[in-house]
Amino acid sequence: MIEPAFILVRPQMGENIGAAARAMLNFGLTRMRVVDPRDGWPNPKAVAMASGAGRILDHAGIFPDLGAAVADCDFVFATTARSRELVKEIVTPERAMAMAREMAAQGKKLGFLFGPERAGLENDDIAHANAIVTVPVNPEFFSLNLAQAVLLLAYEWGRQGSEVPASAMELARTELASREDIQRLAGHFEERLETAGFFFPPTKAAGMKLNLRNMWGRLALTKAEVQTFHGMLRQIAFRLKKQDQADG
Structure with a gap:
């Protein structure tokens, strides 16, 4: 079974890393990825706080942006x-890990995103995800430390x-597309829509593109x-080009 990768997005304090x-490591997880850490890498404060778990940091993947960090997921x-504001399925930690174990048992690669300490994940980050995990905390004080x-x-x-439910998710039985596949598809759509003048007016283009990226992000599409x-x-595109040539 492939264990999930825990992806720390723009972490600010080495101690938290x-x-x-x-x-x-307390619970047998070893695949850490770090995206654009504020204080650079390696981080002496992270090493000191990790204590006996230093090997997690030694083998951590360091990425310049989130797209690269989730590309193989x-x-x-x-x-x-x-x-x-973004529409996503919202699950509890218990349900999320049940889903993760079911998919991991089928050889799928999973990623869990954790946002920076100051404000958490931004909408652009969440657009990369299929689902949201929310811990049922006190609504009057919902801020959790990164660690x-x-x-x-x-x-x-x-x-x-390590026990996997007898009935696996239907999606886990298919050849799911990776995040890199989805990002390429999103880029292809944006390119075609840009050519067609879809992103109008220009002042709303950024928000329209974010909504589209979020839509693609939450869909568990297969490679096919x-x-x-x-x-x-x-x-x-081919048909439109031929039609333009014929009209011309």
């Missing part, structure tokens, strides 16, 4: 306690053990479906 590494969860959030999710992974979409776009 180190504490997150300890929390992961088949399904991505974003952890956030706040209400967001605490990692600990809660890691605990849930460990608590459920992604190729079908690419083929549809190419055929539409």
Whole structure:
């Protein structure tokens, strides 16, 4: 079974990165990825706080942006306690890890996103995810420390053990497209829509593109479906070009 990758997005304090590494190793998780850490890498404070979990940091993947960090993932969860404008399935940590174990048992690659300490994940980050994980905390004080959030999710992974439910998710039985596949498809759609003048007026273009990226992000498309979409776009472009030539 492929364990999920815990992806720290733009973490600010080395101590929290180190504490997150300890929390992961407590429950048998070793795949950490770090996106654009504020204080650079390697981070001496992270190493000091990690204590016996230093090997998690030694093998952590360091990425310049979130797109690169999730490119090989088949399904991505974003952890956030706040209400967001983007439409996503919202699940508890228990349900998220049940889903993760089912998919991991089928060889799928999973990612869990954890946002920076100051304000958490931004909408542009969440657009990369298929679903949102929300911890049922006190609504009057919902802010969790980065390492605490990692600990809660890691605990849930460990608590459920290695047994996989007899009935796996239907999606887990298919060849899911990776996040890189989805990003390429989103780029192809944006390119065609840009040519067609869809993003109008210009002042609203950024928001329209974000909504589209979010839509693609939450869909668990198969590789075959992604190729079908690419083929549809190419055929539409080909037909329109021939029609323009004939009209000309």
